Amino acid sequence: MRRVVLAVFSVIFIYPFVIQIANAFKTDPDAAANPLSPIPHPATLAGFERVFLGTDMPIWLGNSLLVTVVVTLGRVLLDSMAGYALARLRFRGRRGLFVTVVAVIAVPGVVLFIPKFLVLNQLGMYDSYLALILPLVADAAGVFVMKQFFESIPHGVEEAARMDGAGTFRVFWSVVLPMARPALVTLTILSFQSSWNEFPHTLVAVQDPGLFTLPRGLADLVSGSLGGGSQFPLKLGAALLATIPVAIIFVVFQRYFIRDQNEGAEKG
């Protein structure tokens, strides 16, 4: 009984992806007539050809890659620096700052759309790579995670390094950071996943199609910039390109995703 239930739910959770992959390789009429069939008949790359030659997909892919890499590197560095300071350095205003960081975590992203646009516009950054990247480069939740981690490592090592005359940054960079590898890997993966998937921020940061990331370009394709028919194989192919990188990361680093969720549950 339990086995049957699990099998049924596995189909419910996996088959939509099978349909997505299969239909990306179908012709338009085949996809319209046999959406459920897992086998394209005939199989064709026409949808992908049109994605790459008929849309700005190559540009979107490039932009997504750029944004994801810069945002991920930035978050890992800046969040761990701030997390370290909050955990270990005794500076004036530290407690107040930590309370602010916790409050910022609770600020829902959706209410910031218009406000973020207002600031980007006021600063003259609207519609630029800077607008696309800079607001995402630090996140409060990452700071929180890193602070918790740094609090868990023993003081002794740092003190030894400091005795040898190393400065604060030196201690952080060459002694503490290497010990933080598991936390850094987790933060890297989660930052990669969230910045690769990020959509609403791009809506309020840029309007030039040359600056679109993949999710933004995909949303644009769906809301009618294609013209002429539903063209589902093309759209599903584009959606597949948006899914693959995260899928690979997920399969390779699964335990990091799942462990982080569990920690989140215990935190709450």
Add this chain to the structure above:
Amino acid sequence: MRSRTRENLAGWLFVAPVVVILGLFVLLPILMAFWVSLTGWNGQGSPFRAGVPFVGGENYARLFAEEGLARENFMTSIRNNIYYVGAVVPLQTALALFLALAVNKRKTFFRTAFYFPSVTSSVAISVVFLFLFANSGAVNQLLAFVGVDGPQWFSDPRGVIHLLLGEPPAALTEHGLLGLTWWDWLSGPSVAMCAIIVLVVWTTAGTFMLMFLAALQNIPKTLDEAAEIDGASRRQRFWRVTLPQLKPTMFLVLTLGLIGTWQVFDQIYVMSQGDPAKTTLTPAFLSYRTAFRDFDYGAGTAISFVLFLIIVLLTLFQRWVMRERRA
């Protein structure tokens, strides 16, 4: 003394980048938006320019007190979101718990399969579901197998209660509350909204399943075994032993769900843009549309602030109850 100053300096240097970015793109925006919500700024030039009309609480009054399109749209979006929350929160919680119980002590394959949708791009998944719910798409073909004539998911604006009951009684269509008739309030989510509900439950159940799993693994086995020795049936053990142990997690999942469901945006943007006939309009999407399509930034930010207030209240409620529990 000198080392004290140095540590202060080092601390602030370490946190400076994060402080600047969060200050510029979270705290400052909130203040600026509050100002804009009190003005009639139309997006031209700076909102701090001398010529921008200051309207005080007018933008907020238009949402609640004054008859007109602004209030009708806002109340419609609130109605839609209430239906959405009312469906998604119980369904995703129940499904998550069910899946957690089913995969507890099992191979990781199932865990991976159920969790995978929640790490993928919301835009990409929405595209897939648009295809599944197309008029002659996979869902309607499956329904046809069992002899059901599936609806035109994204063009039928009638609510599901309307579809079940047929034409509305006149008493309900003649009077109303806050700019919508009683029937508008009561006719249920449209089938388009139902499709979005299905999508969201399907994507988020995996995340909450992991939270339940973590909690299940912390329940001492001896507890269940003791109940079994005492002759409790499987069902009794679930309701009397397991479920009470899961109470804190259950509460966490429910409140995270409540907070998250008021923020639905990506799926609406990609799948329906608030259509058909505004039945998938939500406050988050409406605020975006009001500002960036109608260039009514004052009203758009006012909607954001009302939404902000709803979410902050839910968050405070959550933290308050969690604190009680810990004490």
